[in-house]
Amino acid sequence: MAKSPKRISPKNCKTPEEALKHIELIYNAHVEFLREQFKGFVKGELKDQRFRGFYPYARISTKLARRQDTRLSYGFAARPGTYSTTLTRPDIFDHYFIEQFRHIIKNHEVPIEIGVSDTPIPLHFALGEGFHLEGDLSSEQLASLPDMFDVPNLNIMDDEIANSRHIPAPGEDLPLSLFTAPRVDISLQRLKHYCGTPASHFQNFVIFTNYQFYIDEFIEIGQKKAGKGGFDEFTGPDTAGRLPQMPAYHLKCKNGKGITMVNIGVGPSNAKTITDHIAVLRPHAWMMLGHCAGLRSSQSLGDYVLAHGYLRQDHVLDDDLPTEIPVPALAEVQQALEKAVSEICGFDGYDIKKVMRTGTVATTDDRNWEIRSSTQQNKRLSQSRAIAMDMESGTIAANGFRFRVPYGALLCVSDRPLHGQLKLPGMADSFYRQRVKQHLQVGLRAMEMLRDLEPEKLHSRKLRSFDEVAFQ
Numbered sequence: 001m002a003k004s005p006k007r008i009s010p011k012n013c014k015t016p017e018e019a020l021k022h023i024e025l026i027y028n029a030h031v032e033f034l035r036e037q038f039k040g041f042v043k044g045e046l047k048d049q050r051f052r053g054f055y056p057y058a059r060i061s062t063k064l065a066r067r068q069d070t071r072l073s074y075g076f077a078a079r080p081g082t083y084s085t086t087l088t089r090p091d092i093f094d095h096y097f098i099e100q101f102r103h104i105i106k107n108h109e110v111p112i113e114i115g116v117s118d119t120p121i122p123l124h125f126a127l128g129e130g131f132h133l134e135g136d137l138s139s140e141q142l143a144s145l146p147d148m149f150d151v152p153n154l155n156i157m158d159d160e161i162a163n164s165r166h167i168p169a170p171g172e173d174l175p176l177s178l179f180t181a182p183r184v185d186i187s188l189q190r191l192k193h194y195c196g197t198p199a200s201h202f203q204n205f206v207i208f209t210n211y212q213f214y215i216d217e218f219i220e221i222g223q224k225k226a227g228k229g230g231f232d233e234f235t236g237p238d239t240a241g242r243l244p245q246m247p248a249y250h251l252k253c254k255n256g257k258g259i260t261m262v263n264i265g266v267g268p269s270n271a272k273t274i275t276d277h278i279a280v281l282r283p284h285a286w287m288m289l290g291h292c293a294g295l296r297s298s299q300s301l302g303d304y305v306l307a308h309g310y311l312r313q314d315h316v317l318d319d320d321l322p323t324e325i326p327v328p329a330l331a332e333v334q335q336a337l338e339k340a341v342s343e344i345c346g347f348d349g350y351d352i353k354k355v356m357r358t359g360t361v362a363t364t365d366d367r368n369w370e371i372r373s374s375t376q377q378n379k380r381l382s383q384s385r386a387i388a389m390d391m392e393s394g395t396i397a398a399n400g401f402r403f404r405v406p407y408g409a410l411l412c413v414s415d416r417p418l419h420g421q422l423k424l425p426g427m428a429d430s431f432y433r434q435r436v437k438q439h440l441q442v443g444l445r446a447m448e449m450l451r452d453l454e455p456e457k458l459h460s461r462k463l464r465s466f467d468e469v470a471f472q
Contacts, residue, residue, distance in 0.1 A: 001050075002050040002051060002052040003037075003049060003050065003051050003052070004030075004033070004051075004052050004053065004054070005029050005030050005033040005053060006029075007116075008025060008026050008029060008115075008116055009115070010113055010114065010115030010116070011113070011114050011115070012111040012112070012113050013101075013111055013112045013113070013114055014105070014111050015105070016097070016098040016099075016101035016102045016105065016112075017098065019058065019097070019098075019101050019112040019114050020090060020094055020097050020098055020101075022056070022114040023056045023058070023087055023090050023097065023114055024090045024094075026056035026114070026115070026116055027055070027056050027087070027088065027089075027090055028090075030053030030054055030055075030116075030121055030126075031053060031121065031126045033051070033053050034051065034053040034121060034123055034126040034127075034149065035126060035127065037051040037149075038123060038126075038127065038149070041141070041145075041148060041149075042137070042141070046148060049148065050147070050148055050149075051148060051149055052120050052149075052150060053120065053121045053126060054116050054117050054118065054119060054120055054121060055086040055087060055088055055116075055117045055119050055120075055121055055181040055182075056086070056087050056114060056115065056116060056117065057084050057085065057086050057087065057113075057114070057115055057116070057117035057119075058084060058085055058087055058097075058101075058112055058113070058114055058176060059082065059083065059084035059112075059113040059114075059115070059173065059176070060077065060082070060083050060084075060104060060108065060110055060111075060112060060113070060176065060470075061081070061082045061083075061110065061113075062077045062080050062081065062082075062083070062108045062110060063080050064080060064108070067107045068106065068107055069456075071456075071461075072103070072456055073456075073459045073460060073461040073463070073464050073472065074100075074103065074459060074464070074468075074470065074471065074472035075100065075102075075103025075104055075106070075107055075470060075472070076103065076104065076107040076108065076470055077104075077108065077174075077470050078466070078467045078468055079467065081173075081174050082173050082174065083173055083174045083175065083176040083469075083470060084173040084174075084175075084176050085175060085176035085177040085179075085180065085181075085469075085471070086117045086119045086180050086181035086182070087181055088121075088125070088181035088182075088184050088185050089184070089185070089188065089199075091200070092188070092199060092200050092281075095255050095256065096282055099455070100177075100470070100471045100472065103470075104470055117181075119156070119180070119181065119182065120150040121150065121181075121185075122149075122150050122151050122152045122153070122182065122185070123145070123149035123150060123151065124151065124152055124189070125152070125182070125185035125186075125188075125189070129188060129189055129191075129192040129198055129199065130192075130198075152182065152186060153182065156180060156182055156183075157180070157182050157183045157186055158183070159179075159183070159276075159320065159402075161175045161177075161178050161179070161180075161469065162178045162179070162279075162402055162403055162404075163320050163321070163402065164465045164466075174467075175469050176469055176470055176471060177469050177470075177471035178279075178403065178404065178469055178471065179279075179280050183280065184280045187199075187276065187277035187278075187279075187280040188277075188280070190277045191248075191277050191278065193244070194244055194245050194246045194273065194274060194277070195237070195244055195246055195247060195248035195262060195274070196236075196237030196238065196243065196244035196247050196248065197235060197236065197237055197248050197249075197250065199281065201235050201248075201250045201252065201260075202248065202250065202256075202260050202278065202281050202283075203250055203251070203252060203253065203256050203257065203258035203259055203260040203283075204256045204257055204258075204281075204282075204283045204284040204285075205257070205258070205259045205260070205283065205284060205285050205286075205447045205450060205451055206259075206260045206261075206262065206278060206283050206285070206286040206287075207259065207260070207261045207262070207286070207287055207288075207289055207443055207444075207447065208261075208262050208264050208271070208274070208275075208286065208287070208288050208289070208290075208392065208396055209261065209262070209263055209264070209288070209289050209290050210263070210264060210265060210266050210290040210291070210391070210392055211263070211290065211291065211436070212263060213436040214261070214263070214289060214290075214436055214439075214440055215247070215249060215261065215263045217436050217437055217440050218249055218251075218261045218440060219234075219236065219249060221251075221440070221444070222234035222249060222250075222251040225251060226251070230253055230254075230257075231251050231252065231253055231258060232252050232253060232254065232258075233252050234249070234250065234251050234252070235249070235250045235252065236248070236249040236250070237249075245265070245270075246262055246263060246264050246265060246270060246273075246274050247262070247263055248260055248261070248262045248263075249261050249262075257451055259444065259447050259451075262274060262278075264392065266367065266391055266392075267365065267367070267391050267392070268314035268315070268316045268363065268364075268365050268391055268392060268394070268395040269316055269365075270392075271314075271316075271391075271392040271395035271396050271399075272316045272317060272395050272399060275395070275396055275399040275400070275403070275405075276399065279399065279403035279405055282405075282471075282472060283405055284405075284406065284450065284451075284455055284458055284459070285333060285405070285406040285407070285408075285447070285450045285458060286396065286400060286405055286406075286407055287333065287337070287396075287407065287408040287409060287410065287443065287446070287447075288390075288392055288393045288396045288397075288408075288409040288410070288411070289409075289410055289411075289439060289440065289442075289443040290390060290392060290393070290409075290411055290412075291390070291411060291412050291413070291414035292305055292361065292388040292389060292390040292393075292411035292412070292413060292414065293370070293388060293389040293390070293413070293414070293415050294387070294388055294413035294415070295362075295381060295386055295387055295388055295389060296357070296387050298357075299357060299387070299413050300413070301413055301414065301415070302355075302412065302413065302435050303355055303356065303357060303412070303413045304341055304355055304356040304357070304410060304411070304412055304413075304439075304442075305356070305357055305358075305359070305361060305387060305388040305409075305410070305411040305412070305413060306334065306337055306338060306341070306356055306357070306358045306408075306409075306410055307329070307358075307359075307360070307361040307388075307393055307397070307408070307409040307410075307411070308329040308334065308358050308359060308360070309326075309327075309329065309359070309360040309361070310327050310360065310361055310362075310363060310393065310394035310397050310398070311360055311361070311362040311363070311380075311381070311384040311386050311394070312327070312363055312394040312395075312398060313362060313363060313364045313365065313366075313394075314363045314364065314365045314391070314394055314395045314398075315365050316365065316395060317395060317398050317399065317402070320402060321398050321401065321402050327394070327397050327398050327401045328401075328462055329408075330406050330407065330408065330460050330462070330463075331460075332406065332450065332453065332457070332458055332460070333406055333407065333408035333446075333450065334408060336408075336446040336447075336449040336450050337408055337410045337442070337443075337446045338352070338356070338358075339446070339449060340442045340443070340445035340446040340449065341355065341356050341410070341442050343445060344438060344441050344442045344445060345438070345442075357387050359385060359386070359387035359388070360384050360385050360386045360387060361386065361387070361388045361389070361390060361393050361394065361409060361411065362381060362384065362386040362388070362389045362390075362394070363389075363390055363391060363392065363393050363394025363395060364389060364390075364391060365391065367391065388411055388413065390411060393409035393411065396409065397409060400463075401463060404459070404463040404464065404472065405463075406450075406458055406459065406460060406463075408446075410439075410442060410443060410446070412435055412439050414435075455472070459472050
């Protein structure tokens with residue numbers, strides 16, 4: 001029989017703060033128990049004994065499906081029933097939990113039940129992002145580890161809830177959130193691996209780019225803004241070693257209202273990978289700032305493209321979000337980006353068309369799409385009314401849609417291959433250095449506008465499914 005921490009009774013909490021306190025009590029007790037037992041395991045003091053810690057859960061039971069404000073897109077149960085979820089890392093999600101509980105208590109006038117779930121905490125997650133078992137244990141210890149501690153179970157880490165395909169078993173609670181605790185924990189580990197910074201550094205407003213030029217400029221801006229205008233500090237990966245695959249930099253504010261920027265590199269696979277993991281942090285918005293191929297003869301190098309639709313030829317999300325499902329533009333993000341272009345570039349009204357075009361962006365998984373036969377390819381691009389081609393924007397928007405994270409893309413035309421202007425080394429470097437500063441200023445200004453909105457006004461009802469979870 002497995003040994004576990006001393007029993008902590010469930011508690012019906014009438015305030016968000018009370019619920020958070022009980023979550024912290026349970027989580028910290030079970031994680032600390034696993035860490036203490038692991039110390040004994042490393043020293044060789046534990047024999048023929050299994051040790052288990054468990055995640056806390058949150059549960060509500062509602063008799064009425066209601067919300068006091070029908071404009072709200074989250075914070076209420078879609079129909080009467082019992083809803084629950086497992087929870088992790090209250091040190092990261094404290095403000096998030098309080099916000100979600102506040103709306104649920106307000107809308108349904110029911111307590112939040114907090115207790116110990118039957119979902120075990122894998123030892124890897126209890127030890128945190130900075131510990132690597134493979135580097136700190138002998139081969140014999142690694143072999144015996146699963147006999148004594150729980151290890152990650154991929155069978156309970158899928159995205160079926162987010163994909164709107166989850167069907168509860170008879171008698172099972174309905175889901176309260178998009179992600180279970182183990183699914184969150186594996187993403188927190190992966191974020192440190194891919195981005196080189198702890199998940200706790202990530203902010204609620206995220207910019208993705210595919211060029212280091214943007215990161216260089218963001219670092220310069222971030223270092224100047226740190227400690228001013230409400231920004232507390234600027235952080236990034238340790239540059240003493242080799243940079244991670246997708247380095248992330250953070251201009252931090254209290255309560256996570258700062259801006260994170262990630263260099264995702266090139267391609268839809270990277271775009272899906274990183275958004276799969278950042279999504280568990282429940283950011284308030286993410287957007288793509290990068291370069292694209294302009295497809296229209298009326299476009300010039302340096303023009304902006306504001307995506308209002310996506311021709312998805314990236315294929316990495318076809319199983320999770322079929323291409324026949326439309327990915328709509330979100331008014332709040334679109335308006336912020338258009339206003340930011342107007343402010344930074346100095347154009348108003350009709351004149352903004354001189355520097356920006358709004359339309360469909362085609363996202364491909366083929367970096368050499370230009371050298372395919374043009375007959376069939378150009379026909380499809382023309383039918384879709386596409387105005388630009390890139391390799392990330394459609395993927396980032398589709399995963400935003402899938403995970404209910406407000407999304408957008410503002411691209412800059414860096415070549416026009418259909419019109420004889422190819423992206424070649426000398427021209428590309430010169431162009432990037434000229435345009436990056438202004439483009440990034442536009443993106444940062446748009447994020448400032450979105451930061452000024454209350455979360456209730458930013459999160460859109462159009463991203464919610466029929467039987468949506470209560471947590472945003």
